[in-house]
Amino acid sequence: MTNTEAKTRPSPLEFSSSWGRKSKHASLEEVFRSIPVGTANSSQFRRFLAFAGPGYLVAVGYMDPGNWATSIAGGSTFGYTLLSIALLSNIMAIVLQSLCVRLAIGSGRDLAQACRDAFPNWVSAPLWLLAELAIIATDLAEVIGTAIGLNLVFGIPLEIGVIITALDVFLVLYLQNKGFRWIEAFIIALLGVISFCFVMQLALADPDWSGVILGFAPTVEIVTNPNMLYLALGIIGATVMPHNLYLHSGIVQTRAYGSSSEDRHQAIKFATYDSAIALTLALFINAAILILAAAVFYRTGNYGVEDLEVAYEMLTPLLGSDLAPIFFGVALLASGLSSTVTATMAGQIVMEGFIDLRIPAWLRRLITRGFAILPAVGVIFLLGSDQIGKLLILSQVVLSLQLPFAVVPLVMFTADKRKMGEFVSPRWLTVLAAIIAVVVIVLNVKLLYDLSGL
Structure with missing residues (x-):
């Protein structure tokens, strides 16, 4: 089968009538089935390599600038304690992303299409709006993170940096025109840059590795301490x-x-391996951010560091090296650039899947970025740039509060044999995913209760 045939060919899957409706278009139709995976005679390793790539695009979202703010705040305030939340979040991510793979390949639908096809409009419409809100919150974190990265590396003022971030649409368009494998290669290269920068920073920070190991053990205080729970939910979000x-x-x-x-x-099987390996890399980077904050700030009595700029400025005097802030700034900029590419594609999938509205990628990007730029610029001009870190953490909590509205349908669909047929999730996987959904919902209710002041 040629690449052209793969792009134009409809999904080979029979859509069960139990879905209610049938999506008219393939997900991301311009690149649908565009990457060959070899033949039956190809080795298992070569076929696995053909599937490697999407997991790293997903992993980007698990180490975007929003992670930086919450992890730095968590590490500087509570030391290594919240490493257990980083580990728990990563386990949750691996389980849930494996369900995404199962849904897509087993039913021929992405999650947005599945929601539209399975639910009546009065249910799918609110889910679409909540998904759009989540993408705006994600993009807000990317706007702020990229702007701070530009400021740290090149000295560009935050106000101008926020506006410059709108131009990254041209980068996205260029990569899409080159082919989907180019997008994956670009993302993997940036992840390599981020990983290298954090290896160097950890070498300079010399953390207490026994404390790091103990930090991966959970503690009841995470639930009983409202401030710790707030940051823990921010890390999960x-x-x-x-x-x-x-x-x-x-x-x-x-x-x-x-x-x-x-x-x-x-x-x-191969797509699940791909995401599990990529998300393990994401865990390393997320843990490295928190470990760095605990080793540099918490250990020296500089508690509650939330602003990325403040963290950057404190690295040189605390570590005694001019290289530390350079690594920090470069990694932050690479994080912002990589996550901005994936947010555009997520926005396309959500819009096309839920309402079957297909618009050019550049227009979709500018719309999403516009909604993200407005609050960022507003906070900078009205409250000052020193409040931008709080907005960054708030965006992550918003993501955590929205998460059940995506997780619950995903678990429902993949556990339904009428919809999935032989690709239905094993019972143990469904139970584990359901527990994750319940944990997220309970933690969110607890957070709302604490924030209400009741």
């Missing part, structure tokens, strides 16, 4: 991001896997 569930269920369908049962089972 920054790690298990709603838009990533829509994104992954769309981009995994860029692979031209076959229509047979065996081909699809193998595709699920």
